[in-house]
Amino acid sequence: MTHPGEITRRQLLRRLGFAALAAGPGAGLLSACATAGGGDRQAAAPATSIAASADPRNPFGVDAKKPLEVTIFSGGYSDAYARELHQEAYKKAFPGATVKHNATQQISTQLRPRFVSGDVPDVVNNSGPESMDLVALAEQGHLADLSVLFDAPSVDDPGKKVRDMVTPAVLANAKIDGKDLVLNYTVSHRALWYNAKLFADKGWTLPKTWAEFTALGEKAKAEGILLFAYPGQKGPYYQLWNVLYTAAKIGGNQVILDIDNLVEAAWTAEPMKQAVTAWVDIQTKYGDKSYFGLDHTQTQVKHLQNRLLFYPVGSWIENEMAKDKPRDFEYAIAPIPDVTATDVMPYGAIQVGVGENFVVAAKGKNPQGGLEYLRIMLSRDGARGFTEKTQNLTVVNGAAEGVELPAALKSAAKAQDAAGQNIIADARFEGWYKELFDHGTEQINRVMAGRITPDEFCANMQKKADEIKNDSSVSKQTRSE
CATH class of the missing domain: 3.40.190.10 (Periplasmic binding protein-like II)
Incomplete structure (x- = not known):
């Protein structure tokens, strides 16, 4: 049985453009705050929504001169893809903006005090052994609503929405309490x-x-x-x-x-x-x-x-x-x-799923810029560049076509082919x-x-x-x- 958070080989490779091949979790962030006072649980705060702009080139109305801060988990994928690719693309789109980059393997240790104080980065790659508790963050209204991102025009084709450019597993795994709050960026075996x-x-x-x-x-x-x-x-x-x-x-x-x-x-x-x-x-x-x-x-x-x-x-x-x-x-x-x-x-x-969480801080200084940063990540250039730098696949349809894959991914593609519909649930x-x-x-x-x-x-x-x-x-x- 395959659930929405998983993808079959045919879905994965067709959507990622492999026509020729027919080819992570941490300390409970703010848990004390989320449950302070005892009694019934705190009702989930409404997700912060950003109004869509009429301009397909700037669908979130980003202030072109406003700084953006990004925190990346520097683990198996390192952080070069963010520094050298996605952040440079953001600065090219908004030449007047500066991007502050922070790389760490201690996401919760570094960011928990900042979420408590209200001084949060705009984009967080929430991954690794010290990742934050996203449900607790959602309950406190810290996560921006990503439905506006998924409904925005894609960077590559303004006639298509972002949601049409990614594997459906992204949408299925985006939800917390029924709201689109999390972007899973990678496909893993x-x-x-x-x-x-x-x-x-x-x-x-x-x-x-x-x-x-x-x-x-x-x-x-x-x-x-x-x-x-x-x-x-x-x-x-x-x-x-x-x-x-x-x-x-x-x-x-x-x-x-x-x-x-x-x-x-x-x-x-x-x-x-x-x-x-x-x-x-x-x-x-x-x-x-x-x-x-x-x-x-x-x-x-x-x-x-x-x-x-x-x-x-x-x-x-x-x-x-x-x-x-x-x-x-x-x-x-x-x-x-x-x-x-x-x-x-x-x-x-075998197990096949999507992962590597990214969220936009609803209470950050530039949530509009955070959403645009994710939109750039979900462009074909952004996704293809990630695959070239990390030798790992993203969730963006067709983005990896033509990229020379390492032995591990070729082996994974063959294993997924052999598994067929026998995909183990995440x-x-x-x-x-x-x-x-x-x-x-x-x-x-x-x-x-x-x-x-x-x-x-x-x-x-x-x-x-x-x-x-x-x-x-x-x-x-x-x-x-």
Whole structure:
């Protein structure tokens, strides 16, 4: 089953222009403010709307001399695309304007005090392990309404709206409490990643069943190679994703839908228990606890050194590790092997979704400029330039046509082709219920390190989910597919 937040290979590649190929979450921002005083939850503040202008070249009525401030998460995509491409395009459109650029990996730490004080940047790339709680921001009226952006004329063709130039997954995932408040800019594939050249040299084939997976683990162990490595101190949510996607493979996407909808006993359902147990067993038999002391980048360097076979991450990995990647390493995607003989989703199912959140601060000094900045990002030049600089795909239709893709994305395209309609659902609770997701990263650390059992992990997660479900101060979101 494919839900609106996901895209099939045909949709992705056709809309991105691959005719020839027929080719992330942080501290709960302002949570105390959002729930101060107890009692029923604070009603969501109305999203700030910017009136549309009649000028298709300046549809938001941007003051051409007003400064713009942009904060970018400098992670796997770095921040050069923003500095050298999107911000330069903005200054070209408005020569009298200055653009203040801020790059950080500590989004919440840096911006939380500024949102409290009211001195906020106009555009925020809300990503990484310290991303902000967007639901809390929405409740306090901090997020500008992006419906005017989606309904604005596109930069490339004033006869078409921006919403007509992007994959529908963008629109489906833009909503908080029914309002268009978030722009997801990238398309990513999350699965297990490995070195295709190493496998070719060894004559190894990808394991399709869990028995084959563990048998390969024995072969690798004999050569001093780990089958799998935990993604370190800063990447526990990578493994949380991995467990969730494994549970969906076992029990179908309804497993994740139930978790997102805070359904009773969703976390203690049998597919979740089986998934956690399977990965804890892999860590115990074929992992190395010393990796818990590393950060995710250090673990990824060891992956490049062929110290481990499989690593759970997304398709941004090649760009993130470009400076360290040796010539004899070729990133390729591996679907999760069949865990049981009765997995609902067949071998080859992978997760494909949109991500990399951008928001415009409704209470910033230049929200009109913020909207225009996003419109420039969603132009074909803006999107194509992003792909060229980061070697990752955007959500803009046709923008990547003709761009030479790295091995990782070519592999992801083939994997998506093989998956067909068997696309694993993304878990939206990480954005809807930040406290639950943060609790999940803590608990996955504990269970993978052997400090709690898989049953205790599931029970602890269910307890937290129930607390959130029963807390009237927390805004509830729902999804049907």
